[in-house]
Structure formats: structure tokens, C-alpha cells
Amino acid sequence: MAYTSINTPTDYFNTVPYNGVNSSQSITGVGFQPNFTWIKCRNNGQENMLFDSVRGVTNYLQSDTTIAEATNANSLTSFDSDGFSLGFLGEVNVGAYTYVAWNWLAGGTVSSNTDGSITSSVSANTTAGFSIVSYTGTLASATVGHGLGAVPKVIIVKNKTTVDNWAVYTAMTGNTSKLRLNGTNATITGISSWDSTTPTSSVFSLGSDSEVNNNTATIAYCFAEKKGFSKFGTYTGNNSTNGPMIYTGFKPAWLLIKATNAAQWWTLLDNKRDTYNQASLGLSPNSNTLESTFNTDRGPHYIDFLSNGFKIRTDNSGVNGTNSFIYMAFAESPFTTSTGIPTTAR
Numbered sequence: 001m002a003y004t005s006i007n008t009p010t011d012y013f014n015t016v017p018y019n020g021v022n023s024s025q026s027i028t029g030v031g032f033q034p035n036f037t038w039i040k041c042r043n044n045g046q047e048n049m050l051f052d053s054v055r056g057v058t059n060y061l062q063s064d065t066t067i068a069e070a071t072n073a074n075s076l077t078s079f080d081s082d083g084f085s086l087g088f089l090g091e092v093n094v095g096a097y098t099y100v101a102w103n104w105l106a107g108g109t110v111s112s113n114t115d116g117s118i119t120s121s122v123s124a125n126t127t128a129g130f131s132i133v134s135y136t137g138t139l140a141s142a143t144v145g146h147g148l149g150a151v152p153k154v155i156i157v158k159n160k161t162t163v164d165n166w167a168v169y170t171a172m173t174g175n176t177s178k179l180r181l182n183g184t185n186a187t188i189t190g191i192s193s194w195d196s197t198t199p200t201s202s203v204f205s206l207g208s209d210s211e212v213n214n215n216t217a218t219i220a221y222c223f224a225e226k227k228g229f230s231k232f233g234t235y236t237g238n239n240s241t242n243g244p245m246i247y248t249g250f251k252p253a254w255l256l257i258k259a260t261n262a263a264q265w266w267t268l269l270d271n272k273r274d275t276y277n278q279a280s281l282g283l284s285p286n287s288n289t290l291e292s293t294f295n296t297d298r299g300p301h302y303i304d305f306l307s308n309g310f311k312i313r314t315d316n317s318g319v320n321g322t323n324s325f326i327y328m329a330f331a332e333s334p335f336t337t338s339t340g341i342p343t344t345a346r
């Protein structure tokens with residue numbers, strides 16, 4: 001039997017819920033100094049706020065809008081050894097509001113990468129399969145080094161300096177199409193986002209699509225699959241409360257789902273807001289709506305987090321209509337560690 005080399009996934013990804021206060025505060029309990037922190041208010045309609053160490057603190061992007069990168073001195077003010085610090089800003093820290101922060105560890109120090117035709121600035125964690133890549137596009141076919149040493153299966157791209165959509169590449173939908181993180185769109189085809197070329201272990205390719213290759217500064221979050229830690233795949237819904245069981249090889253900590261052949265919201269669940277089955281407290285990258293078992297027209301999104309995957313328990317069209325779906329999952333614990341100790345369901 002093959003085992004994972006990551007026995008403790010929380011060394012590389014961790015979710016931390018916290019309460020806002022009416023002053024600056026430091027959030028601890030992440031377990032490492034994050035390089036990418038994504039914050040969402042749970043009980044009020046505030047934007048998704050994304051921060052990373054490559055763009056620098058106080059600079060944010062919003063996954064549910066098309067805005068360019070903005071700066072606020074009262075947003076995320078530092079990445080700390082066990083978390084991060086915040087100023088007094090409604091989207092990330094106000095009394096009476098509750099929040100959740102999803103945190104990833106990249107490579108810390110930013111280095112210049114010349115693997116592609118465009119020189120990029122990269123912070124890469126090859127163990128966890130995650131890198132943050134900054135580059136300036138050309139509006140013509142080009143390649144960009146990502147630093148992973150493995151083929152990324154998901155790449156999330158946002159132009160930092162112009163108002164534009166978020167573009168998402170997935171290996172599951174292929175190199176001739178894209179999804180939009182800020183939208184409900186089904187898979188979009190007929191646009192040369194990835195130059196009809198699958199990423200390699202060193203570079204990803206860009207076509208002439210201005211969403212990913214404008215001649216201005218752009219950020220990309222790249223994810224390669226790592227056994228027992230991350231899994232990016234597909235499933236087919238059956239429109240039943242006895243939905244499919246999807247094997248990941250680990251107990252999920254974080255799960256993002258999107259229909260690819262129908263216009264549906266993205267649905268995001270995690271193990272810290274839902275501490276027991278069934279997980280149902282949905283948030284969405286494409287909306288500023290508050291946490292809810294029901295989000296607008298999507299209905300309930302009941303899902304069991306199992307020791308080796310997840311099981312759909314709803315006929316909600318957003319996660320289990322008669323459609324094709326992609327998912328991204330990160331682990332709470334591998335099904336079996338390198339010590340041979342199996343995990344248990346919750």
C-alpha cells in the first residue's frame with residue numbers, strides 16, 4: 001500500500017474561524033506562517049478577501065468581484081509565525097461579526113523563475129504542491145514558470161491592475177476552456193486562455209485571453225495534487241438525497257465544488273465551521289452572501305466528510321444535480337499515514 005509523505009496536513013493548510021473585535025487583533029492557531037490567507041465574513045454580507053505574501057500585506061483581491069487589487073492599511077497587516085494580524089475593517093474584523101480564514105503555506109521567500117518565456121516571481125512549496133506566481137503578460141502566446149516541479153491541476157488567475165474576471169484552469173475541464181471564480185458560468189470555451197496546452201511540471205501556457213495574459217501585473221495560485229493531502233477531480237450528480245461517494249484518500253478539511261455544464265454557484269465547505277456530519281454551512285467564492293445551509297436558489301448542500309472522501313446527501317442542483325462537477329479538496333488527515341495508522345470518520 002502507498003502512503004502519503006504528509007502525515008500532518010495542517011502543517012500546510014488550516015482553517016481558523018474567529019470573532020471580530022472593534023480594534024486590531026492577531027489571529028493565532030494556524031500552525032504556521034501562511035503565505036495565502038482567504039477570509040470570509042460568516043454572518044454578514046461582506047466580500048471574500050484574498051491576501052498573499054507575494055503581493056504583500058494590506059493588498060487584497062476579492063474573489064466575488066472583478067475589482068483590481070486594492071490596498072487598505074486596516075486589512076491584513078502582517079503574516080505571523082502562527083497566523084496573521086488584522087486592522088479594524090468590516091470585511092476582515094469588526095465586533096459582532098464572525099469570520100473564517102483559510103490558510104495555505106507556500107514557499108516563503110519569493111524567487112525569480114525563468115523556466116517560461118515570461119520571467120515570474122514565485123513562492124513555491126513543492127511538498128504541498130502549492131505556489132503563488134506573479135507575472136506580467138504579453139497578450140500573445142507565452143509560458144510562465146510555476147516552481148512546483150509537478151504538473152498543476154488547478155490554476156486560479158487574476159489580473160491585479162485591471163477590472164477583470166477571475167479565470168480558473170482545471171485539468172478536469174481541459175486546456176481549451178476555463179471557469180470563472182467570480183461567476184456562476186458553466187465551462188467557457190472558444191477563448192484562448194491556456195493556448196490549448198496542458199501545463200507541464202515547470203510551466204503553464206497562456207494564449208491571447210486578456211483575463212490571464214494582459215500586459216499588466218497578474219497573480220496565479222497553482223495547485224498540484226499530492227497524495228493524502230489534496231485531490232482535484234470530477235463526479236456526476238444523480239439528483240438524489242443518496243448522492244455519489246467520492247474517494248479522495250483522506251478525510252477532507254476543505255471542499256470546493258462547481259458544476260461545469262450548468263450555471264451554478266461555487267459551494268465551499270470546511271471542517272471547522274461544520275464540526276460533524278452533515279456538513280452544510282456553505283459559503284461561496286462568487287458571492288458576498290453570509291454563511292447559510294440555504295444560499296439563494298441553491299437549496300441545502302448536505303455532505304458527509306468521511307475518512308477517505310465525501311458523500312453527497314442532498315439533491316441540491318448546486319452540488320448534486322444531473323450535471324458534471326469538479327471539486328477541490330484538502331485533507332484534515334490522510335486515510336493512512338506513513339506510520340500505517342489509519343484515520344477514522346467523524
